[in-house]
Amino acid sequence: MKISVLGAGAIGTMLGALIRDNDPSCQVVLLGRGPHIQTIRDSGRVQLQGPWPTRDVQVQGTDNPADIADSDLVLVTVKSQATAEAIATVAPYLGSAIVVSVQNGFNDEALLQHVDEDHLVMGITATNVTVPEPGTASLQFKGTIVLGPNAQGTNAASATAATKTLEKTGFRIFEERNVEGVRYNKLAINSPGYAASLSQSNFITEAVCHRGWRTAVGKPLADECLRVFETAGIQLANIPKLPDIRKLRGFFGKLDSRLLGPIVGTGAKLIFNRRPIQFSLYQDLLKGKGTEVDHTLGEIVRLAERHGTTAPCNQMVIDLAHEIEQRGAGKFFTREEVIERFQTIQSR
Structure with a gap:
C-alpha cells in the first residue's frame, strides 16, 4: 500500500x-x-x-x-x-x-x-x-x-x-x-485556545484558570460558539476523551465556584504546567508564518452571518491574530491587552 x-x-x-x-x-x-x-x-x-x-x-x-x-x-x-x-x-x-x-x-x-x-x-x-x-x-x-x-x-x-x-x-x-458535528466542536475548542495563543498564555493554567481572562474572553467565546451553532441548527457530536466545547464551558463554571474552583484549578495546573497544550496558531505566530485563522474561526463568523447573526468575539480573535502577523514573528500581546480588547466588545 x-x-x-x-x-x-x-x-x-x-x-x-x-x-x-x-x-x-x-x-x-x-x-x-x-x-x-x-x-x-x-x-x-x-x-x-x-x-x-x-x-x-x-x-x-x-x-x-x-x-x-x-x-x-x-x-x-x-x-x-x-x-x-x-x-x-x-x-x-x-x-x-x-x-x-x-x-x-x-x-x-x-x-x-x-x-x-x-x-x-x-x-x-x-x-x-x-x-x-x-x-x-x-x-x-x-x-x-x-x-x-x-x-x-x-x-x-x-x-x-x-x-x-x-x-x-x-x-x-x-x-x-455526524462528522460535521465533531468538526464544528473542534473549531469551537480552538476558539478560546487561539485566544490564549495571542498572549503566549498556557491555555489551561494562565488563561482558563485566570478569572479575568475566563470572564472576559473564554466564556464569551464558548457561549458565542454555542449560540451560533444552535442558530444554524448544527448538531454537535463528541467522541469519548476528545475535547468538547460544552464540557469546557462547564469547566469554566467549576472554576468560578468558591468551593470547587481552587481544587479544580490546582489539579489542572499540576497537569498542564508539565504538559502545556500548544495550538497551531501559536506556533505559526511565533515563527512569523501566515495563519489559517480565517479558515478556522472565520468559518464560525461566516456561519453566523449566513444565519442572520454575528460572532464578534471570534472576529476579535481573527483581528488580533492579523495584528500580530503584521507586527512580525513572536510579537504577541500581553494577556491583559487581550482582556482589554475583548472588554470593548461588551461596551459596544
Whole structure:
C-alpha cells in the first residue's frame, strides 16, 4: 500500500511515519517543502519522539508532486489557506486514491474541485505534535482521529477504508456518522485556545484558570460558539476523551465556584504546567508564518452571518491574530491587552 501526505508538517509527518513504523510494508511519501522536508529527503528517514524511546523511521521526503502518483490513500494536512493551491498541484497524480482531510478548517469546497465526492473523506485529529528541529516530529500525547461519511453517504466505503488504514497510526480512531458535528466542536475548542495563543498564555493554567481572562474572553467565546451553532441548527457530536466545547464551558463554571474552583484549578495546573497544550496558531505566530485563522474561526463568523447573526468575539480573535502577523514573528500581546480588547466588545 502506498500512502502519501500532502503538506507534511508536524501532524502529517507524525501520522505518515507512524503508519510506516507500525506497518513496514506500507510505502510512505511525505510531500512538503522547507528545511523539514529537505532534511527527511536527504536522510531518507524521520526521527519520532513521543511516549516511547526515540526512533528513526524510513520514509520518502519530497517536494515533487509527481511522487505521490499511484497512491492508495492521500492524507491532506496542509494549512487550510494553502488547500486550494496544494490540491490543484497534485490533482494530475491523484488517480483513484482516497483523499482524507484531517485539517482544522472546512475545506470541502476547495477539495471537491479536484476530488470526486465518493473518494473524499473529511475528518479531524486532536493531538499535539511539534517539529522541534527539521527532520524530527515530537508527539506530546497520543491523539484521536475522527472520520466519517458525508451526509449523503456516497463516500461510506472510502470512509471505512480510510479508518482501517489510519488505525495503523496507533491513534484512537473513530468513524462517526455526524462528522460535521465533531468538526464544528473542534473549531469551537480552538476558539478560546487561539485566544490564549495571542498572549503566549498556557491555555489551561494562565488563561482558563485566570478569572479575568475566563470572564472576559473564554466564556464569551464558548457561549458565542454555542449560540451560533444552535442558530444554524448544527448538531454537535463528541467522541469519548476528545475535547468538547460544552464540557469546557462547564469547566469554566467549576472554576468560578468558591468551593470547587481552587481544587479544580490546582489539579489542572499540576497537569498542564508539565504538559502545556500548544495550538497551531501559536506556533505559526511565533515563527512569523501566515495563519489559517480565517479558515478556522472565520468559518464560525461566516456561519453566523449566513444565519442572520454575528460572532464578534471570534472576529476579535481573527483581528488580533492579523495584528500580530503584521507586527512580525513572536510579537504577541500581553494577556491583559487581550482582556482589554475583548472588554470593548461588551461596551459596544
